[in-house]
Amino acid sequence: MSKFIKNGGYFFREIKTIFMLNKTSSILSLVSLTMIFFILMLTVSGWWMSNTWMGLISDEAEISVYYVSGLNPYAFDELQEDIEKIDGVNGLSHIEASEAYDDMEKILGGDAKVLESFTENPFDPYFELSFDFENRLNIVKELNETKNVSFVRDNQDVLDQLENIIDFIEIIGIVVGLSVSISTFIITSHIIREGIHSNREHIRTLRLLGAPTWFINFPFVTEGILITGFSAFVSGLIFTIFSGRLSNAFEGTVQFLPALDMSSMTLVLWVSVTALALLLGMISSAFGLKLVSKKK
Amino acid sequence: MIVAKKVGLSYPDGTEALKTFDFHIEKGELVFITGPSGSGKTSLLKLILGMEFPTHGSFEVLGESIQSDNTEKIQMIRRSMGPVFQEFRLLEGRTVLENVMLGMRFLDLPLHTIKNYAIQSIERVGLGHKLKHTVDRLSWGECQRVSIARAVARKPVLIIADEPTGNLDKENAINILELLTSFTDTDTTVIITTHATHLIEDFHNGVFIKMNAGDMQIERRI
Numbered sequence: 276m277s278k279f280i281k282n283g284g285y286f287f288r289e290i291k292t293i294f295m296l297n298k299t300s301s302i303l304s305l306v307s308l309t310m311i312f313f314i315l316m317l318t319v320s321g322w323w324m325s326n327t328w329m330g331l332i333s334d335e336a337e338i339s340v341y342y343v344s345g346l347n348p349y350a351f352d353e354l355q356e357d358i359e360k361i362d363g364v365n366g367l368s369h370i371e372a373s374e375a376y377d378d379m380e381k382i383l384g385g386d387a388k389v390l391e392s393f394t395e396n397p398f399d400p401y402f403e404l405s406f407d408f409e410n411r412l413n414i415v416k417e418l419n420e421t422k423n424v425s426f427v428r429d430n431q432d433v434l435d436q437l438e439n440i441i442d443f444i445e446i447i448g449i450v451v452g453l454s455v456s457i458s459t460f461i462i463t464s465h466i467i468r469e470g471i472h473s474n475r476e477h478i479r480t481l482r483l484l485g486a487p488t489w490f491i492n493f494p495f496v497t498e499g500i501l502i503t504g505f506s507a508f509v510s511g512l513i514f515t516i517f518s519g520r521l522s523n524a525f526e527g528t529v530q531f532l533p534a535l536d537m538s539s540m541t542l543v544l545w546v547s548v549t550a551l552a553l554l555l556g557m558i559s560s561a562f563g564l565k566l567v568s569k570k571k
Numbered sequence: 572m573i574v575a576k577k578v579g580l581s582y583p584d585g586t587e588a589l590k591t592f593d594f595h596i597e598k599g600e601l602v603f604i605t606g607p608s609g610s611g612k613t614s615l616l617k618l619i620l621g622m623e624f625p626t627h628g629s630f631e632v633l634g635e636s637i638q639s640d641n642t643e644k645i646q647m648i649r650r651s652m653g654p655v656f657q658e659f660r661l662l663e664g665r666t667v668l669e670n671v672m673l674g675m676r677f678l679d680l681p682l683h684t685i686k687n688y689a690i691q692s693i694e695r696v697g698l699g700h701k702l703k704h705t706v707d708r709l710s711w712g713e714c715q716r717v718s719i720a721r722a723v724a725r726k727p728v729l730i731i732a733d734e735p736t737g738n739l740d741k742e743n744a745i746n747i748l749e750l751l752t753s754f755t756d757t758d759t760t761v762i763i764t765t766h767a768t769h770l771i772e773d774f775h776n777g778v779f780i781k782m783n784a785g786d787m788q789i790e791r792r793i
Contacts, residue, residue: 281676281682285676292664477662484650485648
């Protein structure tokens with residue numbers, strides 16, 4: 276450790292020299308890595324947003340259970356008990372026909388006048404169920420088989436489509452994540468190899484003077500870590516600005532999707548991607564050095 | 572210091588760089604290795620520096636056997652040596668002091684000691700007034716002096732100079748040789764290779780190794 280501290284200034288100058296010897300290449304690598312990490316952040320944030328929305332939607336999802344008209348009180352109680360017994364049903368409330376009418380009036384707002392054209396209340400009473408989203412398919416199946424149930428409305432198609440979109444985004448996320456890791460690995464290894472190539476005489480001299488391997492390698496590995504870390508930091512900065520603007524622009528655009536608080540996600544993402552970048556920088560630099568030392 | 576018993580060196584392409592030889596070099600001796608280009612001088616230095624390994628025989632440097640590619644052992648041996656290269660191997664853009672300190676940065680010495688040793692050795696080679704000059708602005712002779720300062724600053728037990736006079740005029744070459752040989756006063760072994768035999772005519776003490784097509788003739792003068 277004392278040797279690191281003692282040589283801090285020397286290592287810093289060496290890192291600067293290595294960077295400056297391949298200035299154009301290093302700057303281009305910085306820019307491309309920044310863009311790569313930005314794409315990763317966009318993908319992860321898209322996946323996070325869709326997951327959060329899916330969670331919010333599924334929390335608010337309800338199943339409406341309509342029953343045959345004219346049930347006697349005994350059959351009504353029996354139906355209620357049968358529904359409550361179904362695995363995954365968390366709660367049950369009965370909506371009277373008048374309540375259903377009022378709810379629709381609220382939803383339609385200014386267009387509610389259309390309801391006045393009916394001479395009688397067109398809505399039927401029903402049961403409204405809160406439930407475990409994961410069990411919804413089984414719940415719907417059992418409800419359809421329950422005695423005196425006439426119709427089950429569960430918005431299954433919409434929820435299935437949403438889930439498909441989330442699965443798709445997740446696959447994209449994995450593919451982009453892998454691509455980012457591989458690209459970062461290749462770019463950083465290449466920078467390190469180039470740095471070693473440009474400094475080969477310096478390295479040879481150090482070897483002939485008996486310098487230990489860590490002393491020779493340290494500036495190169497540090498340079499790799501700094502380049503990837505700095506790229507991730509800059510991409511995080513751009514992403515923070517971008518996500519703030521995106522969030523403002525999005526607010527209220529799609530009514531059934533609630534606005535999300537992206538600030539905490541942005542910070543977590545920024546820190547995580549920077550940590551990932553530092554790790555990738557370290558591994559790929561070590562790999563770059565190994566490739567070169569194998570050749571010698 | 573260096574002991575060779577029935578040592579030979581052949582390269583993978585079949586070239587016999589050094590024919591079987593024996594020798595021993597003691598502490599504080601001055602050794603001149605002479606011979607034309609391609610006679611095996613550099614191959615012998617490579618053996619001593621651990622850049623090549625003997626094809627057969629037993630070769631010991633500073634009490635350590637040089638037989639296989641053991642990186643750590645080789646690094647340790649090299650840290651006790653002071654190599655001076657024909658092409659100087661100085662870092663461009665760095666000052667004289669930085670170049671000399673470079674050879675000691677990884678040793679177990681505090682920074683102020685490293686700096687003191689570096690300044691002392693730079694003063695000894697007569698460049699005390701150019702400590703802060705970048706090596707790019709120095710003459711060939713001065714660069715060779717910096718290279719020597721870097722080699723001796725870490726107080727090696729063995730100085731190896733490969734054609735240290737190769738790029739210098741006669742006056743500078745003699746000055747460099749006198750400087751290098753002066754380190755034997757402190758019990759440091761000094762090995763110098765040169766193809767310019769006329770430059771060493773005035774030296775009457777030491778080990779003189781004449782190389783020719785991989786063969787060597789050893790003469791010890793007292």
